[in-house]
Amino acid sequence: MKTVTAMLCFSAAIASASALKPCEELKSEIATKLEAKGVKNYLLEIVPIADIKGQTVIGSCEAGTKKITYQKSDKTPETGASQADRGGKPPAAPQGR
Numbered sequence: 001m002k003t004v005t006a007m008l009c010f011s012a013a014i015a016s017a018s019a020l021k022p023c024e025e026l027k028s029e030i031a032t033k034l035e036a037k038g039v040k041n042y043l044l045e046i047v048p049i050a051d052i053k054g055q056t057v058i059g060s061c062e063a064g065t066k067k068i069t070y071q072k073s074d075k076t077p078e079t080g081a082s083q084a085d086r087g088g089k090p091p092a093a094p095q096g097r
Helices: 002-019 023-036
Strands: 042-048 056-061 066-072
Touching (some): 023 066
Antiparallel strands (some): 056 066
């Protein structure tokens, strides 16, 4: 029982500490973790609490006044450009002779 209580307190402390972080810093840390796990084609956005409408919230920042949302996307996180934005079609595969 003490272990469970300690884990809950630890989780609460981590959550409150991340809520105090600047949003851009937390967004960068989340992006690094996603990329380390091999996640591609996602979009992270910093959203005021009042503007959240069904998005998946994965972080809280600036004392809880804003949230970081995640969604799958066809846009790359580095450039924000989708494949269509970069010329429309993917490059053709080389053909054998």
